[in-house]
Amino acid sequence: MTNFLAVERAVRTAAPHNLLETVRAALVQHYGAVDVDLLMADYSLTVLQPVTELPYTAEPLSVQSSPEGRAFGSQEPLGRFVSREGVVNLHLPVTVRGDRLGILSVRIPKERCTSDTVEDLTEIAELLGHEIVVAERDTDVYLQARRASRLTLAAEMQWQLLPGRACSRKEYAIGAQLEPAYAIHGDNFDWATTSETLTLSVTNGMGEGIQASLLTNLAVNALRNARRAGIGIADQACLADQALYAQHRGTEYVSTLLLSFDLATGDAEVVDAGSPQLWRQRDKIVERVPFEAQLPLGMFEETEYVAQKFDVAPGDRLVFVSDGVYGAAAKAGETYGAKKLARAIQAAALLPAAAVPRAILQELAAYLDADADDDALVVCLDWFGRDVRS
Secondary structure (H helix, E strand, O other), rough: OHHHHHHHHHOOOOOOOHHHHHHHHHHHHHHHHOOEEEEEEEOOOOEEEEEOOOOOOOOOOOOOOHHHHHHHHHOOOOEEEEEEOOOHHHHHEEEOOEEEEEEEEEEEEEOOOHHHHHHHHHHHHHHHHHHHHHHOOOOOHHHHHOOOOOOOHHHHHHHOOOOOOOOOOOOOOEEEEOOOOOOOEEEEEEEEEOOOEEEEEEEEOOOOOOHHHHHHHHHHHHHHHHOOOOOHHHHHHHHHHHHHHHHHHOOOOOOEEEEEOOOOOOEEEEEEEOOOOEEEEEEEEEEEEOOOOOOOOOOOOOOOOOOOEEEOOOOOOOEEEHHHHHHHEEOOOOOOHHHHHHHHHHHOOOOOOOHHHHHHHHHHHHHOOOOOOOOOOEEEEEEEOOOOOO
8 A cells, every 4th residue: 555545544534523633643654744734724814723632722824924824825835945954844735626725734854755745745635625624514623723713603604604715627716705704794605516507696685793694594595495406597586585585574685696607608697686796807908797787685575587698708707796895985985996996806817716805805905994894705706618629
């Protein structure tokens, strides 16, 4: 049995709460590792938190100014030789289908650090990421490690509702982020894919706190229930609208932008039911893509929704924002607005989709120079398309 297969077997059979200790022992035994640490990215994507037996007992590392943070940002293995100790510090991305979870740091003797070893350890870090996603059904260890501070109950509910913060396939790459990460209320994003389609929704629930979170939970689960029945997005919107109206009788409602993409052709349909906006960067031009506005979900009984058609081309970048972004107002009362948002999208042109939302929200925070009064949501979709000849 090769070293890699031995480590793989050990990790796959480890207890959910004991993944780090298992991978540490296996790497010491089979690769001569001196030390192994696992760091998880926090909810705001600003620090990497060490996974420890007791939560919050180790100092976090900055994503911006640490070697581990550089490996996290670049999504490439990063090694640094420590001459005095004769070891190489390897920092390896822990990522699952584009969703960046953290970093596996391995200290290994220089003579053992071959290109084959680095390749093995990079694959082991990816394997560990998949096992963490499965383990989170049974343990809180890794979720606790992602928290730089305590989440509000509303934020807890919202983060548990999300599919992830990034996803990638050959046809597209998605990145998304919510702020304030530890106190979000009603904003939400969701996506699901099949072999031929991608469905994506951006939701802005009215209100604050637990009530806003409960409202969004109902809306997102109603949309999922309709989607999983195999019906189109117009009917998904109708059924979610009925569920919300039946519960709240029009006193509370949800703004939603609902989209479905054909992966082979780039043909898309959209239902614009409220405040979230879609912006497109095509070549060097950044512009808002307007749609026919329809009523928010749950405002009136048995509202009919109609899907509009539009298309995306390979190389397009689509950026979805909630009103907490374009409508955010600084102390002087001036809103962030279209021009500043377009500049922020343009400034992030060279970043991968997973990094774009964080960059735009940082630009927003710098403009506001204060805590935002509303949730702010950004979703970035890079469209690569499919070569139908293949």
